Amino acid sequence: MSRQPVIFCDFDGTVTESDNIIAIMKRFAPPGWEAIKDDVLARRVSVREGVGRMFSLLPVSLKDDIVSFVLENAKIRDGFREFLSFVREEEIPFFIVSGGIDFFVHPVLEGIVERDRIFCNGSDFSGETIRILWPHACDGHCRNDCGLCKPAILRGYDPQTFHRIVIGDSITDLQAAKLAEEVYATDFLAKKCREYGIAYTPFESFHDIIRSLKRKGVRQA
Template identity: 30%
Template sequence: MIRFFVDFDGTVTTEDVVDLVLDRFAAAEWKSVEKEWAEGKIGSRECLSRQVALVRAGREDMEKLLSEVRIDPYFQEFLRTASAFAIPVAIVSDGFDKVIHEILRRSVAPLLLEKLPVFCNRLEWNGERPTALFAGDGTCAHGCANCKPAVIDSLRKPGDFVLFAGDGLSDRFAAETADLTFAKDKLLGFCRERGLRHTEYKNFNDLIRWMRSGDFSLVQAGHAARV
């Protein structure tokens, strides 16, 4: 079976919502923590727990900010197309449940959301202080908050062909485990550098076109021949 895994921040949404929240509600120090993570000095687990500790915002403040967030205009159509081809789609994110569910609830039809599992971290509030609760057990080699390749590998069945779509450095380990990655922005550079099997994309319309194209049938045929 072909399975699609999709990053959330900067992939489903047009901007990185975690960065947006930090920019609005965290002490400026969050940027130096981000730099340590981008340079590979710390994993996303340490990065996010230090950054969330710098946030001062109630749940309502955050929900208000989320109303400004836009998603890729083709994301719903992408879900419909994948469903028509019987390709399961899952979101795998190092972001937070309340944020992701709130944005999806506003932008995607309930029938499509029912079929869209979301694997991510959690946020809980104590007044103005949110706390991060991480999905992973903290044992992965990358120091992830929510280890994307571990999620993918836990759902992948023998013979599956795994597609992944993402945009950033938090997707690099997922791209290493996927059979084919749709990449843009920083993830595109990483896939090129590492020689990973990838296709450049701009938005979900490119993925819809790919599913409707011959390339897709070729993958399916090649896949069927292999299993």
Template identity: 30%
Template sequence: MGARAVKLTPKVFVDFDGTITKHDVGNAFFRKFGDEAKLLAAIDRWKAGELSGSGLLLVEASTAVVTEAEAVKFIEGFEIDVSFKDFLGFCRSSGIELSILSDGLAFYIERILSVNGIEGVPFYSNRSQFIDGGIKIEFPYESDCTKCANCKGYQVLTHTGADEVIVYIGNGYSDRCAVQYADSIFAKDDLLRYCEENGVTYFPYDSFQDVLAKFRKILERGKLRKRHRAELKRREAYISE
């Protein structure tokens, strides 16, 4: 008797800054309200692995002078890739779950989605409070990762099961932990370069219009499948838990 065929379901995870939005909101926010020189030095140390993801956010926040009203006014000016709405609509009408994973902050994700008429999308990010003319960061999702405050690799593993195919869409350094476990990867900018340099298979894209066209084609042709290297990585991660 042959093995029973298991129906694979896609589960989609999307980065926020620079992927749903056209620019990196978190970065621009801290550049605007924080100390830019300290910020750039901290980012370099983070990229070199000398500073953890939460350490970087704490440095950024420690230099910020901003009220909630100023923050909200600033971030509302950031545009999204409007074709994200089409992609989300396609996923919803196809019964495919989509979540946003971000190493940024909830206040601007919530606000920007709502300003653009996007409701009900689950997201996992760091959180913050505006207190005494500054911003205090909270980390609701702790993991063993030293690179990230809210590790997207940890989130992907936490939110998927054995019958699911992980689809990941991102653009930056904070997506690295997630793509090692992802089966279908859509990459641009720094993430695309990372995938190139590390021999990770990916689809390049510019906008969600490209992602939608490709994703639709993959589903129509029954080409949704697990990536062997990602499966091995997931197995390794489960064993080491």
């Protein structure tokens, strides 16, 4: 491969087997969250607006309980640690690009992925309810109000130089998948890739992705 491969991997529902934001909302069940979730999935409201509104339903006093809940219940998808070893051995740059929130993403990935390799949303607990911060907002090319704008991050890597690989599972990965040179998709993202005619490789575990990348000979140029 003449271009440098670089991997952008979703977190919720991809690195972890289930979506932590949805799991948090189901567990703490603030009134009205399900209607907001349905609006996001139907694209009636943006991801940024929807996620911000859902967390604003939760009091800041729940922070420790939420972190404990996620640490106890988030299950890392099979093969992820082996996958990280593989990309390190092959010297392939790897980034977590997550629409999740720092206060639970960082604890789950502590000691597994370096923080300077993690793009995610921020949080503010200074008020009465949880406020989400958006340090990686959309650039001038994106009007989807992503919250964390995965396409903007990808655009920082010139496709003439980089072979951009996206791994994901949900609606938040769709716009990045449209830009990427290669896509690994599962669940909702796989459905959307089929709907939009985006070429993708399905996966169930990270072992599947390792085997595929080895077969294709994807490694640092």
